[in-house]
Structure formats: structure tokens, C-alpha cells
Amino acid sequence: MQPTATVLVYSDDANTREQVRLAAGRRPAADLPPVEFVECATLPAVLKELDRGGIDVCVLDGEAVPAGGMGVCRQIKDEVFRCPPVLLLIGRPQDAWLATWSRAEAAVTHPVEPVEFAQALAGLLRSRLAVRA
Numbered sequence: 001m002q003p004t005a006t007v008l009v010y011s012d013d014a015n016t017r018e019q020v021r022l023a024a025g026r027r028p029a030a031d032l033p034p035v036e037f038v039e040c041a042t043l044p045a046v047l048k049e050l051d052r053g054g055i056d057v058c059v060l061d062g063e064a065v066p067a068g069g070m071g072v073c074r075q076i077k078d079e080v081f082r083c084p085p086v087l088l089l090i091g092r093p094q095d096a097w098l099a100t101w102s103r104a105e106a107a108v109t110h111p112v113e114p115v116e117f118a119q120a121l122a123g124l125l126r127s128r129l130a131v132r133a
Contacts, residue, residue, distance in 0.1 A: 005033050005125050006054050008084075010040045010069060011061035016089070016110065017041075020059050023114040029122035032129070043067040050076060055084045057124045062090045062099070063110065073102035085124040087117075 009020045017039050027034050038055065040046045049055060058076070060069030073086045088104040089112065090096065099107035105127075106120045 003033060004036045005056045005129065006036050006038060007121070007125075008038045008040060008046065008049055008055045008058045010043075010046050010058065010064060010072060011089075012041050012064045013061065014041075016061050016063075016112075019112040020089075020117070023112045023117040024121055025118065028118040028125065032122055032125050035125075043072055046072060046076070047079075050080050050083070056128045057121060058084050058086045059121070060086055060088050060104070061110070062088050062095065062107075070098050070102040070104075073099075073104050077103040085128055087120055087124055 007024065009017050011017050021037055024035055038049050040049060060073050062069040064072075069088055073088060076083050076086075085105040086103075088099045088102065088107040089110040090099055090107050091110055093109055096107055105124055108117050108120050
């Protein structure tokens, strides 16, 4: 097992980024390595971190401004080679079809419900780490 997994968290709202960190905890599941977070508040910061590499999963806030997480997701899926899986935070369950349009691998509603979020994140980390192995 690798020493850590790296999760990029994008939101213009520091409280949302904190909710994500708290919901994931140090380790979202016992069979996964500890998680390190890279926080981004702007689209240019997200693109810079993805260019740097080493990101295992992206968590994108669908309600972020001015660049919403759904549009950011679609953009990085088009532009980033071997783009990491994306967990999208959506405002309403009815927005799940938009998450599909953005090509996100998973979506959970905001505000973050810790158990649901940790399970979704763990599933994406497992698939990403299995591909890297």
C-alpha cells in the first residue's frame, strides 16, 4: 500500500473545503492509506496542481464561483491526460444528471453528509489506486 493518497479539494468557500476534510477524516476507509489534501480556491490553482501530478482524486464543488465544479470537471476531463476520478458536490439530488454531463465518476449532495461522502471517496480511491498498482 502506498504511504498516502492525495485528494484535491476545489471550492471558493473555505467552509466547504473544511467540511470535505472533516468528512473524509484521516482515512476514509480502513483498507486505504491516509489521505493528504491539496486545497484550491481557483480554477488556475486546480490546473496548476493537476499539471504537477500526483493527485489521486478530485473533489469539486458544483456551486463554486466563478468557475463551478461541473464546468471544471468537464474541462479537466477534456484537457488533463489520465485525469483523476472526480467526486462532485452538487446542490440538489436533481442535479445528478448535470454531474453525468460533466463526466464526474461520482456525486454527493452538499452539505456534505460524512458517511455518504467517505464511502464515495473511498470507492474512487480504491479504483484509482488499483489502476496504479
